[in-house]
Amino acid sequence: MDQPSSLVVCQQGHTVLYPAALDAIANAGTDLAFCIQCNCQQVHMVALFAGDGPRVVASGDMDLYARFEATGWPERIHTDEAGLFFYRELGSLDLALFLKG
Template structure:
């Protein structure tokens, strides 16, 4: 089983986990985004753009997750031994438009 990737998501030092396979996928030129919650009850939007390191680009409450879901970006599901993990594929300017809203 491939170990999940981890990312420190907030100033309190909480980490979030996601499939390491997403890092590999992003290296093929696919821009990815996903939302996860951490222990401090915040939702974090994370991107992996063009193979770069994952980055928390937005934080907030459940309204952030709702905004993320409403974008209409194609949803993909990674399935492995740990279960299912949902992420979205983005076009090059999608993130900029999202952050301007």
């Protein structure tokens, strides 16, 4: 089993895990994003871009997750020993338009 990637997502220092395979997908040229919740119950939207590390681009409550789910961006599912992990592919302006709205 591949070791998952980790990212500190909030000021309290909570760390979340996601499949390391997503880093490889991003580095191969597919921009992607996912939402994940940390221990303080905040929802964080994380974006991965080729040649760049993962970064939290938005944080909020479950409304953020609902907005993310409503985008219509292509959904993908990564499956490994840890189970299913859902993420979405980003188009060239998708993130900018999402953050503006």
